[in-house]
Amino acid sequence: MKSVQNNTQAHDTIIRLSDVTKEYFLGSTKVEALKGVSFEITKGEFTAIAGPSGSGKSTILNMIGCIDNPTAGHILIGGDDVSSLPDKKLTKYRRSTISFIFQSFNLIPVLNVYENIELPLLLEKGLDEKTRRERVMRLIEEVGLADRLKNKPNELSGGQRQRVAIARALVTNPLVILADEPTANLDSATGAKILELMQELNQREGTTFLFSTHDQHIMTLARRVIAIKDGLIVGDDRKGA
Amino acid sequence: MLVMIGRGLEVAGISNAPFTIALRSLGRRKSRMTLIGLLVVLGTFLIVFGGTFATSAQIGSKQAIIGNFTGDLVLYSSKSKDLPSPFSFTTPLPPVENANGLQDWLASRNDVSKFVGIAQNYGLISVEKDGKKLDLSFLFYAVDAPRYQDTFNNLAIKTGAYFGVPGSGTEDGILLSTRQHQQYIDKYGINLQPGDKVTLLSVTGGGAVNAVPTTVRGIFDPVKYANVFDYVNYMDIGTYGKLYNFTGVAEGSLPTEMDSAFGASSDEDIFALADSAAFDTLDVDSLKVQTLTGYTMLSVKFKEGADQQAFSNALKEQGFAVKTATWDKASSFFSSIAGILQAVIVGIVLLIFLIVVFILMNTLIINILERTGEIGTYRALGADKSFVSAIFLWESLILNLAAALTGIVLSLMLIFIIGPGGISLPLIISQYLVGGGPLQMIITPGPFVFGLLLVLVVSFLATLYPTRVAVSVSPLKAMSGK
Ligand SMILES: Nc1ncnc2c1ncn2[C@@H]1O[C@H](COP(=O)(O)OP(=O)(O)OP(=O)(O)O)[C@@H](O)[C@H]1O
Numbered sequence: 001m002k003s004v005q006n007n008t009q010a011h012d013t014i015i016r017l018s019d020v021t022k023e024y025f026l027g028s029t030k031v032e033a034l035k036g037v038s039f040e041i042t043k044g045e046f047t048a049i050a051g052p053s054g055s056g057k058s059t060i061l062n063m064i065g066c067i068d069n070p071t072a073g074h075i076l077i078g079g080d081d082v083s084s085l086p087d088k089k090l091t092k093y094r095r096s097t098i099s100f101i102f103q104s105f106n107l108i109p110v111l112n113v114y115e116n117i118e119l120p121l122l123l124e125k126g127l128d129e130k131t132r133r134e135r136v137m138r139l140i141e142e143v144g145l146a147d148r149l150k151n152k153p154n155e156l157s158g159g160q161r162q163r164v165a166i167a168r169a170l171v172t173n174p175l176v177i178l179a180d181e182p183t184a185n186l187d188s189a190t191g192a193k194i195l196e197l198m199q200e201l202n203q204r205e206g207t208t209f210l211f212s213t214h215d216q217h218i219m220t221l222a223r224r225v226i227a228i229k230d231g232l233i234v235g236d237d238r239k240g241a
Numbered sequence: 242m243l244v245m246i247g248r249g250l251e252v253a254g255i256s257n258a259p260f261t262i263a264l265r266s267l268g269r270r271k272s273r274m275t276l277i278g279l280l281v282v283l284g285t286f287l288i289v290f291g292g293t294f295a296t297s298a299q300i301g302s303k304q305a306i307i308g309n310f311t312g313d314l315v316l317y318s319s320k321s322k323d324l325p326s327p328f329s330f331t332t333p334l335p336p337v338e339n340a341n342g343l344q345d346w347l348a349s350r351n352d353v354s355k356f357v358g359i360a361q362n363y364g365l366i367s368v369e370k371d372g373k374k375l376d377l378s379f380l381f382y383a384v385d386a387p388r389y390q391d392t393f394n395n396l397a398i399k400t401g402a403y404f405g406v407p408g409s410g411t412e413d414g415i416l417l418s419t420r421q422h423q424q425y426i427d428k429y430g431i432n433l434q435p436g437d438k439v440t441l442l443s444v445t446g447g448g449a450v451n452a453v454p455t456t457v458r459g460i461f462d463p464v465k466y467a468n469v470f471d472y473v474n475y476m477d478i479g480t481y482g483k484l485y486n487f488t489g490v491a492e493g494s495l496p497t498e499m500d501s502a503f504g505a506s507s508d509e510d511i512f513a514l515a516d517s518a519a520f521d522t523l524d525v526d527s528l529k530v531q532t533l534t535g536y537t538m539l540s541v542k543f544k545e546g547a548d549q550q551a552f553s554n555a556l557k558e559q560g561f562a563v564k565t566a567t568w569d570k571a572s573s574f575f576s577s578i579a580g581i582l583q584a585v586i587v588g589i590v591l592l593i594f595l596i597v598v599f600i601l602m603n604t605l606i607i608n609i610l611e612r613t614g615e616i617g618t619y620r621a622l623g624a625d626k627s628f629v630s631a632i633f634l635w636e637s638l639i640l641n642l643a644a645a646l647t648g649i650v651l652s653l654m655l656i657f658i659i660g661p662g663g664i665s666l667p668l669i670i671s672q673y674l675v676g677g678g679p680l681q682m683i684i685t686p687g688p689f690v691f692g693l694l695l696v697l698v699v700s701f702l703a704t705l706y707p708t709r710v711a712v713s714v715s716p717l718k719a720m721s722g723k
């Protein structure tokens with residue numbers, strides 16, 4: 001294995017994958033989901049991972065998201081190698097460093113809009129009620145749901161639910177927000193609006209986004225597109241900026 | 242109340258999110274949770290009501306046994322190898338020595354409220370029918386009649402009268418139980434009635450027979466434990482003494498030579514007595530007649546709050562040749578009936594709870610399997626495993642606590658509906674349980690505390706495994722879209 005320790009970056013690299021592989025076993029047959037993937041994400045980027053179904057997009061995001069371990073290779077988040085940490089440490093990363101936006105929104109059905117957004121702050125001990133309230137209210141305004149505070153998820157449209165999820169992802173000020181096909185469960189117009197919101201937040205708040213998609217239109221909204229096929233990176237295009 | 246718990250947790254600085262989520266999640270699965278809730282309500286009701294029933298039976302049987310047979314303490318001969326029992330007729334315990342001295346001592350004690358001497362024995366009633374002699378067998382308690390009535394007022398006279406007040410001339414004789422009376426009619430065609438003169442025959446070990454004439458005074462039903470004690474009859478202690486020769490010369494008042502002569506085994510020794518100087522000079526006035534009462538036991542009832550240990554110590558100091566047995570030791574198997582019932586009820590309830598545990602566990606696991614997406618989401622958002630287990634422990638606790646309290650309230654309601662009249666039970670059951678009559682429900686904290694603790698422990702145990710399943714759900718489950 002090649003050393004990653006000494007490769008310090010000049011600019012703000014917040015995520016680095018080096019030669020990451022992932023193998024699954026279905027009975028005795030081996031599935032090579034990732035066959036050696038390396039790339040970096042810099043602070044403030046707005047990156048899409050694009051590729052056909054089964055190419056390994058979710059696998060990459062799950063490993064960066066600290067909910068899955070690579071078979072080989074290294075994943076550095078904020079300079080720390082997370083590729084073989086125990087569950088407790090990974091949980092801490094998920095709580096304070098990373099946020100998710102899910103394809104199916106994954107709001108907690110029994111909590112209302114306000115409470116769903118507040119939930120990640122309750123997992124982080126030591127935040128008083130006032131601080132929490134300020135942060136939650138600011139983000140509710142940002143995603144344009146100030147009038148739906150008390151609504152439960154099942155009283156909201158798909159687009160509104162994903163807005164709540166975006167606010168929930170932002171509330172902890174994470175290093176990066178990971179979104180696996182955030183628009184897949186939305187019609188294309190709503191999907192585009194959600195992506196525009198993410199774009200706005202990226203520009204206004206400087207939040208780093210890394211999302212996957214196989215939607216051609218959504219891809220065009222990204223400033224960088226990492227193309228992947230059969231577990232290998234086949235392209236990495238940055239729009240001039 | 243649950244809202245208050247939540248508020249309390251918040252004030253204490255503990256994140257109450259798991260509690261809030263648990264409480265609201267219960268509401269989302271109403272029909273399934275109601276089912277579990279009802280099971281726990283039923284289980285709690287059974288244990289609380291059943292426990293109260295059994296405890297009441299125990300209190301009732303204790304009162305019935307102490308009140309009608311044994312008193313609080315039974316004194317019996319220190320020579321006895323067996324414990325006293327209500328059924329020692331055919332192998333009576335040895336008589337208590339110096340029973341009169343003992344009775345005087347008991348009367349002098351101010352921690353004793355009542356006491357009575359009792360002898361259990363059997364004999365024959367000799368009657369004539371069509372010119373032929375018939376011997377009817379007869380089990381009896383021989384008692385100091387007025388004292389017995391004062392201590393255990395447990396005979397309901399149907400015809401005739403109780404032995405009567407001393408000096409009335411009717412204080413000696415026998416009382417027949419209704420069942421015994423009927424048996425004599427059925428078996429021998431002999432219908433004994435109050436006022437009838439009969440002859441009692443004793444049956445002693447040496448084969449000697451004493452005949453004592455007496456009178457039938459009354460026919461009665463036992464008030465308590467009628468089914469068990471309906472073959473027991475009564476005799477006054479005076480008649481009993483005559484029947485079994487419990488009258489003699491008091492020890493120590495006889496000159497020594499004579500004493501030894503009476504104990505002589507050869508004819509020579511007895512004839513030697515005639516020559517003895519002592520025989521000529523015997524001062525009859527110095528002889529004390531001792532009534533060996535023949536009592537095989539003395540039942541003692543204490544005043545409220547009496548120190549029974551102090552009593553026992555004082556008794557020991559007096560040097561009477563007696564041992565003591567508490568009411569439960571002296572009542573044969575009767576005192577254990579209510580205890581057995583309690584054990585049976587507890588056994589049944591535990592069985593029900595075992596079933597509840599399995600249903601509860603199953604439902605909780607189904608519940609968790611349906612919510613892997615939600616659990617995965619908590620974990621993906623950075624919740625520790627303890628957050629997830631807290632949700633499910635709260636769900637189980639809230640549900641089971643609410644159900645347990647409902648079960649307790651239902652039990653209390655039923656107990657109050659039953660009221661002071663008590664529960665009327667089938668005669669045979671109530672006879673063995675509390676000596677007959679309705680069972681008074683007595684509220685004691687025991688069954689309530691036990692019921693509540695059991696539900697809490699059971700719900701905790703039933704939640705342990707499902708909770709382990711829940712915390713093992715991977716955050717990856719958050720990703721599997723619907
Ligand atoms: N748990 C698993 N067990 C076995 N194989 C898996 C597992 N998860 C993913 N795979 C396989 O790994 C490969 C990559 O899957 P992945 O979910 O990352 O693809 P994807 O690009 O996200 O596809 P899609 O666009 O359909 O979501 C696929 O061949 C898939 O079948």
Ligand SMILES: [Mg+2]
Nearest residue numbers: 057058059180
């Ligand atoms: Mg995918």
